[in-house]
Amino acid sequence: MSKYSYEFKLMVVKEWLSGAKGSTELVQKYGIGSDYMIREWRDEYFLTGSIGSTNHKTYTPEFKMQVINYYLSGHSCSETSRHFAVFPGTTIANWLSAYRIFGYNGLKPKPKGRQPTMGRKRIRPLTPEQQELADLKQENYQLSMENAVLLW
Numbered sequence: 001m002s003k004y005s006y007e008f009k010l011m012v013v014k015e016w017l018s019g020a021k022g023s024t025e026l027v028q029k030y031g032i033g034s035d036y037m038i039r040e041w042r043d044e045y046f047l048t049g050s051i052g053s054t055n056h057k058t059y060t061p062e063f064k065m066q067v068i069n070y071y072l073s074g075h076s077c078s079e080t081s082r083h084f085a086v087f088p089g090t091t092i093a094n095w096l097s098a099y100r101i102f103g104y105n106g107l108k109p110k111p112k113g114r115q116p117t118m119g120r121k122r123i124r125p126l127t128p129e130q131q132e133l134a135d136l137k138q139e140n141y142q143l144s145m146e147n148a149v150l151l152w
Contacts (some may be wrong), residue, residue: 002059004032006051007053008030009041010045010051010052011040012026012030012032013038013042013045013051016038016042017042020115023035023038023039026038039078040078040081040087043078043081043082043087044087044088048108051089051110053128056110059086061104061107061108061109063084064095064107065099065107066084067080067086067092067095067102068092068096068099068107070083070093077089077090077092080092081102095107116124116134
């Protein structure tokens, strides 16, 4: 949940747009952390027509990679945020840190919900090397059984 409500953000942006007060005066009047927040709310309002959308968007890993490449080509985080209409701008910083730690896999969506503590083990198909090893073990076992019968 955000610190400021949708109505509050909209009120501050509209007051700033009316020209009655500047962003630093609004920061002091309402006790907002910094005027950067007001600028970010303003940019989001100009581009999307609203502030702090309640329905969360999901982005594809390809789109995230495109945004990161744009950012790394020398654009600022706020400029990239405005260009791709990704708000808040810290989302891009989170994608970048995940990309730097985990690579492209860090940009893929993560499964939602709690992991089951018990349940069936998932059967995964064997790789060709694992299948060959299993076949050799089975053949070795059969030959050792035949050898044991012949020794009796």
